[in-house]
Amino acid sequence: MIAKVLVLLCLASTTAALVGRTQASGVRGKLICDGKPAAGVVVKLYDDDRGLDADDLMASGKTNANGEFELSGHEDETTPIDPKLNIYHDCNDGIKPCQRKFTIKIPDSYITPGKVAKKIYDAGTIQLAGKFPGEGRDCLH
Template sequence: MLYAVVFLFSLVSCPTILTALCTLNNVTVTGQLGCGDRALKNVVVELREHDSLDPDDSLNKTTSNSKGYFMVYGEECEIGGIEPYLRITHNCEDGVLNEHCVIVDEFPIPADRIDKTYQMGIVSLNIARNNHKKTCH
């Protein structure tokens, strides 16, 4: 019985101990999305954080405005800092909008932009990138 009580106590107190050891980091990312020669509106932009031992975390998400601009902010308490990246879901294929495809591109955020604003500028979604996934129907 004593072992069960100790085990239950360790499960309850472990998150509290981990929270005390973590560091709260944040990042803001801004940019403008384009496809060919036009701005992309209503594109989902998700700020995510890479985790080694468990699934990646979604910190926040937004959609681009009528001129393709977006701004997303997120924060997380991690031991050893955060490894953020953007996941952009769109349908820009080789500079043309393809309503039959859903394309997901991931963009790493430089470590020196943690606790700051990362200004991506114009992001052309014409070009396939690392972690480029396309599903068409």
């Protein structure tokens, strides 16, 4: 009986190590377009997985009528998560297909253990009218 319990404990420990530890992060901010609130803009919080693995979506939403948003989410990883915020918008975009997309990397100091983000990164007020480094277009987000 004791041997069975020890085997089960070892298996549980091994499984937990393979799955990883639960880590959380969050971000808030305000989006504006030409000085006016950018309402209804899609924002998504991801764990950036480099390589062949697809990024893990931790949370998504849209800005409110004032252009404000707040997202938080969690993911299980064996190594520290790499949180990032993707913003998809049409500010000053005319009739071009798809949406403009850019990414903001969230500092590691805003990663906390568990399922609830204890620190929320404040991205501040972001003027969407300008161009951003690494900006692209996204049709499928």
